Amino acid sequence: MDHKTAEEPELSEESTWSRRQFLWGVGGIAAAGAVTLFGRRDIVTAARGIFGSPVDSGSIKFYAYDYYFVPNYMTWRVGDYMRVTFQNQSHTHWHEWTIGRHVNEAYFQAFGEMSADAWQTDFWDNVPVTLSNPYNIDNFVPNKAIVTYDGPKYQFNIESGGDFSPTLKPGGSLTLSFQVPNKPGLWDYGCFVQQYIHYRTGMRGKLMILPS
Numbered sequence: 290m291d292h293k294t295a296e297e298p299e300l301s302e303e304s305t306w307s308r309r310q311f312l313w314g315v316g317g318i319a320a321a322g323a324v325t326l327f328g329r330r331d332i333v334t335a336a337r338g339i340f341g342s343p344v345d346s347g348s349i350k351f352y353a354y355d356y357y358f359v360p361n362y363m364t365w366r367v368g369d370y371m372r373v374t375f376q377n378q379s380h381t382h383w384h385e386w387t388i389g390r391h392v393n394e395a396y397f398q399a400f401g402e403m404s405a406d407a408w409q410t411d412f413w414d415n416v417p418v419t420l421s422n423p424y425n426i427d428n429f430v431p432n433k434a435i436v437t438y439d440g441p442k443y444q445f446n447i448e449s450g451g452d453f454s455p456t457l458k459p460g461g462s463l464t465l466s467f468q469v470p471n472k473p474g475l476w477d478y479g480c481f482v483q484q485y486i487h488y489r490t491g492m493r494g495k496l497m498i499l500p501s
């Protein structure tokens with residue numbers, strides 16, 4: 290699908306997807322278009338670099354920008370303990386972090402009754418994870434993860450529906466601590482804010498999980 294022409298209909302459509310209450314931020318659409326090429330190049334880089342990349346473990350930082358992730362590929366190993374601090378570096382935009390397989394591409398063109406599930410398989414299903422240090426959390430959807438909250442629950446703005454996803458306001462951050470589950474292989478991650486525009490313009494990456 291040609292993403293440049295495909296964006297056009299969405300510009301004239303009002304968002305009807307309200308689950309996460311995402312805002313069509315001022316200038317957000319134009320900015321999303323402007324970074325399209327950069328996003329594409331990042332994907333190519335990710336595909337090249339994913340094999341043989343160093344294995345992350347322990348404490349790592351994971352950043353959201355407009356509209357890409359740093360890093361845009363990661364390698365984890367089954368059984369390793371991870372403490373990922375997810376931080377939204379944008380001053381203007383909300384961003385989320387989801388991990389899964391098989392993006393529901395039909396929704397790229399969907400309006401109205403659009404499901405909030407971006408992935409057919411959610412990586413976090415049945416995965417124990419502890420959330421801590423919430424700051425400027427817009428909402429958090431646990432889906433089927435086994436979540437422990439470090440601190441008062443209201444700070445996490447827990448919602449239901451859709452994939453496991455912390456969504457951070459501009460400048461927000463959150464730490465996710467977990468043991469890499471026995472789900473080896475290649476996974477994708479992405480941000481589906483603003484009806485997939487973030488994802489389509491480059492806000493995605495690859496996660497390789499090595500067997501233990």
Ligand SMILES: [Cu+2]
Nearest residue numbers: 384480482487
């Ligand atoms: Cu985003």
